[in-house]
Amino acid sequence: MSNIKEIQDEIVDEFEMFDDWMQRYEHMIELGKSLPLIEEKYKTEDNLIKGCQSKVWVHANLEGDRLIFTADSDAIITKGIIAILIRAYSNQHPKDIIEADTTFIDEIGLKEHLSPTRANGLVSMIKQLKMYAVAYQTQLN
Amino acid sequence: MKVASTKVNFDVESIRKDFPILSREVNGKPLVYFDNAATSQTPQQVIDAIVDYYSRYNANIHRGVHTLSQEATDAYEQARIKVQKHFNADKSHEIILTSGTTHAINLVASGFSSLLKENEEIIVSALEHHSNIVPWQMLCEKTGAKLKVIPMNDNGTLNMEEYEKLLSEKTKLVFVNHVSNALGTINPVEEIIRKAHNVGAAVLLDGAQAAPHIKANVQELDVDFYVVSAHKMCGPTGVGMLYGKEEWLKKLPPYQGGGEMIATVTFENTTYADLPHKFEAGTPDICGGIAFGAALDYMNAIGFENIATYEHELLEYATEKLLEIEGLRIYGTSAEKTAVISFNIGDIHPYDIGTIIDKLGIAVRTGHHCAQPVMDYYKIPGTVRASFSFYNTKEEIDKFIEAVKRAKTMLS
Numbered sequence: 188m189s190n191i192k193e194i195q196d197e198i199v200d201e202f203e204m205f206d207d208w209m210q211r212y213e214h215m216i217e218l219g220k221s222l223p224l225i226e227e228k229y230k231t232e233d234n235l236i237k238g239c240q241s242k243v244w245v246h247a248n249l250e251g252d253r254l255i256f257t258a259d260s261d262a263i264i265t266k267g268i269i270a271i272l273i274r275a276y277s278n279q280h281p282k283d284i285i286e287a288d289t290t291f292i293d294e295i296g297l298k299e300h301l302s303p304t305r306a307n308g309l310v311s312m313i314k315q316l317k318m319y320a321v322a323y324q325t326q327l328n
Numbered sequence: 329m330k331v332a333s334t335k336v337n338f339d340v341e342s343i344r345k346d347f348p349i350l351s352r353e354v355n356g357k358p359l360v361y362f363d364n365a366a367t368s369q370t371p372q373q374v375i376d377a378i379v380d381y382y383s384r385y386n387a388n389i390h391r392g393v394h395t396l397s398q399e400a401t402d403a404y405e406q407a408r409i410k411v412q413k414h415f416n417a418d419k420s421h422e423i424i425l426t427s428g429t430t431h432a433i434n435l436v437a438s439g440f441s442s443l444l445k446e447n448e449e450i451i452v453s454a455l456e457h458h459s460n461i462v463p464w465q466m467l468c469e470k471t472g473a474k475l476k477v478i479p480m481n482d483n484g485t486l487n488m489e490e491y492e493k494l495l496s497e498k499t500k501l502v503f504v505n506h507v508s509n510a511l512g513t514i515n516p517v518e519e520i521i522r523k524a525h526n527v528g529a530a531v532l533l534d535g536a537q538a539a540p541h542i543k544a545n546v547q548e549l550d551v552d553f554y555v556v557s558a559h560k561m562c563g564p565t566g567v568g569m570l571y572g573k574e575e576w577l578k579k580l581p582p583y584q585g586g587g588e589m590i591a592t593v594t595f596e597n598t599t600y601a602d603l604p605h606k607f608e609a610g611t612p613d614i615c616g617g618i619a620f621g622a623a624l625d626y627m628n629a630i631g632f633e634n635i636a637t638y639e640h641e642l643l644e645y646a647t648e649k650l651l652e653i654e655g656l657r658i659y660g661t662s663a664e665k666t667a668v669i670s671f672n673i674g675d676i677h678p679y680d681i682g683t684i685i686d687k688l689g690i691a692v693r694t695g696h697h698c699a700q701p702v703m704d705y706y707k708i709p710g711t712v713r714a715s716f717s718f719y720n721t722k723e724e725i726d727k728f729i730e731a732v733k734r735a736k737t738m739l740s
Contacts, residue, residue: 208355208687213738240679240695240710261709262677263739264684 191283194275195291202295211296215267222270223277225257236311241265243312247319254281254323256316268297268309276316281327284320289313338638343630344719346371357689360724360731365509365668365715366693367559368540370623374562377622381615389614390605404614407621408604414624415554416545417571421603424570424577425617429536430459432555432570433503435607436532437463439580440501446472449498451491451529453515454480454705455508458698460534464503473500480705484511484660492523499529506538506554510699510713511660512668514538521551530576536560536568540717541639541666543632546571558616563623567616570607577603584609635718639667642716646725653733659702659711667716670697673732676739678712684735690728 189197205211225234229246236243241262247254256277260266275291276284292309344350347369352359361369381403387396389404405420412420426432444450450464454477468475476499478491486504495502502524507514517533524531532553535544539556546554553576558567572580582589582600589609591599600606627635646669650656655674672678682694695710696703703710714728 209738212684212687216738241677242709262679264680265677 191275191279191287195287198271198275199291199294208296212264212267215271215297216263217267218270218274219260219263219266222259222266223255223257223273225259229257230259236308236315240308243269243308245269245312245315245319247316247323249281249323249326252280252327253278254284254320256319265308269312271295272312272316276320281320281324285317285324338634338718340638340719340721344721346373346626347719348372348375350719354689354691355687360690360720360727362714362716362720362724362728363691363693364540364717364720365512365537365560365713367565368562368717369719370564371562371626373626374564374619374622377619378564378615381618386615388611400614403618403621404612407617410621410624411569414543414628415569415571416547418547419574422571422574422577424572424604424607425612425620426555426568426570426607427566427613428557428559428568429534429555432553432568433460433532433534434463435570435583436553436555436572436580437467438583441467441470442581443579444471444473444500447498448473448500449476449494449496450474451476451478451494451499451502451524453478453486453504454701455484455486455511455513455515456503456505456699456701457509457534457536458700460503460505461701464501477701478504480702483662484508484513484665484702485662486513486515486520488516488519491520495523495527495529497527499524499527501530501532503532503534505534505536506542506544507535507666508660508699508702509537509668510697510702510711511662511670512537512665512715513660513662514542514664514666516664517549517551521549525550537666537668540627541632541636552576558620558623561623562626563620564613564616566613567620569620574603577607580607582606582609630718638718639716642720642722642725643667643669645722646714646716646728649725649729650732653729653736655736659706659708668713669715670711670713672708672711673736674740676736678710680739681712681732681735684738685728685731688727688731688734690731692728 202211225244225246230244234244234246241260243260243265245258247256256273258269258273349369385396385399387400389401408423409420412423417423450473452464464475476494479487481487504515504520506517521531530552533551535554535556540561552573554571556569559565589601589606591601657672659670678694682692693713
């Protein structure tokens with residue numbers, strides 16, 4: 188199984204094939220379609236990520252020593268962004284998720300989404316995934 | 329170059345040259361700025377007024393005996409008179425310079441907390457911006473007064489029959505926006521004011537969205553309070569106006585304590601300064617006030633009738649073009665509206681459209697526009713809102729339409 192860094196590199200490679208922003212966004216929209224969807228019962232107020240113009244729900248559960256994320260969003264681009272994050276961080280050990288860096292977002296040309304003041308809440312999404320990892324890490328200890 | 333198709337003598341190309349920002353690029357494309365309802369752009373004449381102030385006569389006002397202070401005081405007080413004349417207030421001390429619309433509303437709400445009694449009623453409209461809902465909710469919590477809401481109709485107008493039913497001798501205050509920020513609806517404010525006055529209630533109009541398009545005449549309207557922000561009318565951020573009838577401003581207690589607002593101070597007692605200084609504690613945004621005056625000069629030189637006529641042409645043109653896009657719905661279809669179009673396409677999220685067209689250099693607003701009750705009414709998460717100003721062009725609208733179509737293809 189690939190580790191987080193390997194998956195991030197794979198995503199960066201994929202995005203490098205595209206010449207312009209339009210293709211990158213189209214690819215991101217495609218990736219959104221493969222997002223492991225959150226079960227309806229988990230689409231609760233508690234699982235909503237704050238700080239987004241669109242709604243993003245994320246759920247996490249531990250399988251063995253690995254954290255599995257599922258998510259959904261009512262906006263297609265946001266769905267693509269969370270799909271990219273989940274592809275990198277899901278099915279990984281909480282400790283690795285906590286330690287993972289996020290510079291690959293910059294490398295795939297989505298840097299503008301990284302600004303903490305952007306309304307799409309990418310920073311909040313990363314924070315939320317890491318928070319889950321921290322919470323489950325303490326369970327494993 | 330004159331724009332041939334417009335009905336007014338309006339040289340939009342020469343006007344555009346006054347706005348340095350309009351020549352910049354965004355994401356490699358020429359900027360198309362259609363977020364004017366959030367904030368307007370600033371002409372060179374206003375930028376010059378700001379630079380001139382800090383370059384030549386920056387000083388604190390109303391106190392200094394030295395020349396700079398007197399020059400700054402004169403310029404600031406002249407700006408107040410420009411504001412007074414623009415809105416046709418009877419007296420210059422009825423103009424309180426605030427940090428903006430929100431500050432002005434809070435000033436009035438705070439003042440009324442000592443005048444309102446339990447079970448008295450405040451009426452707001454369903455079209456309000458959050459800044460015109462929250463202060464009144466806070467006021468009601470504090471005083472035990474009750475908040476009543478004028479419902480809206482499907483086309484984004486207010487239900488005036490319901491308004492009449494809400495009015496009674498218990499009504500003390502009515503707060504309505506002159507123009508809805510989310511939909512652009514121009515509300516029938518004359519009727520709202522007349523009917524409120526019939527039951528002895530005061531009226532505050534939030535003119536933030538109206539002021540860039542309509543020159544309100546506060547005496548003719550007979551409105552008790554009128555509030556605006558300078559940054560929506562070619563002025564700087566951080567400055568706005570509270571107009572209040574003298575009788576009301578005398579009745580309201582001061583909002584903040586500090587310098588400027590006092591006449592005499594001892595540890596036993598303080599007497600407050602006369603209007604307008606009673607409500608202007610501390611050093612104000614002197615430069616901002618002066619620049620607000622410069623912005624009014626600029627807009628008046630173009631003329632509000634010209635502005636309204638031209639913007640209406642832009643509105644009609646954009647509405648027609650947008651409606652050609654299949655699945656597009658416009659929210660707020662009142663016959664009386666400013667150059668604002670709030671829309672969605674099918675079930676595409678407004679955020680997605682906003683993100684894609686930003687990549688094409690187009691700035692619009694997406695989201696709930698701080699008017700969640702309006703979005704709840706339509707059961708939508710938000711809209712894409714394009715808002716036009718007199719410096720926009722039909723060519724820009726064409727680019728915007730192309731961008732929206734491209735976004736639709738990508739997102740469907």
